[in-house]
Amino acid sequence: MTEDPPPAPPLSSDPAPTRRRRSGLRRRPPFRIGDLEVRAGRRETGELPVPRLVTGTRISLPLRVVHGRHEGPTIWISSSIHGDEIGGVEIIRRVNEDLDPRSLAGTVIMVPIVNVHGFLVGDRYLPDRRDLNRSFPGSATGSLASRIAHVFMEEVVARSDVGIDLHTGSDHRTNLPQVRGDLDDPRTRDLAEAFGAPVMLHARVRDGSLRAAGTAAGKTVLLFEGGEALRFDPQAITAGVDGIHRVLARLDMDSGVEVAPPPVPVASRKSAWIRARRSGIVSLDVALGDRVAKGERVAVVHDSLGRRLSQARARFDGIIIGHTQHPLGHQGDALVHVARIADLDEHDGADGPPGVPPAPDRTTEPTSDPRTTDPDTTTDRTTTDRPEPDSP
Ligand SMILES: [Zn+2]
Secondary structure: OEOOOOOOOOOOOOOOHHHHHHHOOOOOOOEEEOOEEEOOOEEEEEEEEEOOOOOOOOEEEEEEEEEOOEEEEEEEEEEOOOOOOOHHHHHHHHHHHHOOOOOOEEEEEEEOOOOHHHHHHOOOOOOOOOOHHHOOOOOOOOOHHHHHHHHHHHHOHHHOOEEEEEEOOOOOEEEEEEEEEOOOOHHHHHHHHHHOOOEEEEOOOOOOOHHHHHHHOOOEEEEEEEEEOOOOOHHHHHHHHHHHHHHHHHOOOOOOOOOOOOOOOEEEOOEEEEEOOOOEEEEEOOOOOOEEOOOOEEEEEEOOOOOEEEEEEOOOOEEEEEEEOOOEEOOOOEEEEEEEOOOOEEOOOOOOOOOOOOOOOOOOOOOOOOOOOOOOOOOOOOOOOOOOOOOO
């Protein structure tokens, strides 16, 4: 369905010389995806069919394409690959509203709901209990999750140069707006810096994730985290919208929106959750974005009569990038997520932090640290090990 009026004919004194050079004399060819054919300078909506519901109802991934009048890269923006992480839907809605296909250089593919089955019922997973973001690149003959991943790879990733996958915290957890990516890859780091979220977190690719499959296919992929599941977090949504516009500007795509230069992002190569040592009522001492020193108390656990049971303390100097929103916690529950400040570097350009050795590949290594001697804290996981469900 066409949404935009036909592009106005250029004035005789227009377009500007740079535009003429960019678009050349010939009209840009149409962009084809699914059953859509989008002409240059137009915006269209469509859908990518995936396996039906058990009721027989047809189901598909909603799709919007803005095919700029001018030549440029193709970028995909996806959200809700975890069905309860809905914040990116609002980010995409606002970005789409801002985009003008008549000035855009390049093509933007927006897929606001990748896990439609989970989205319908507010569930992170698919009905087969699989995590869609562990099912990439998928296959045409695999599980339900695998087939949806395959459709996304074939239709969206294969046509793109760059991707931004939007996530939130989950399961009663909230995240400071942050970009996760392989900061050792200069192109990824460049776009992560351009995004301008408060924190950039180095995260090796994880098997089965969209980011891993997209990277393996030669694409530059950023993962954005911000806010919490099943909520619209204004700060995270604004950070996401502004960050996407800055990335489009960095790619010289001319999204038509001027966004203030990014705040100086801090980069970290390691993070860890601090867990509850006792079950009880949780009181947090910190908020998202707070800096904490090693040993500083970040939460207290009381019993229902107000008796203090345990305290949780930062294990290293860092910045608070996530925390639980649930006032009740069992022993072992993750309370506060700290990115290590010793590894922070203040936006020093395309190179990694000087003198910081590459982080070990934590993709397959759990990071429970039995050697810790601090009775109040436990290093449980980094941003890249399994099973904490906040992990993207
Ligand atoms: Zn997620």
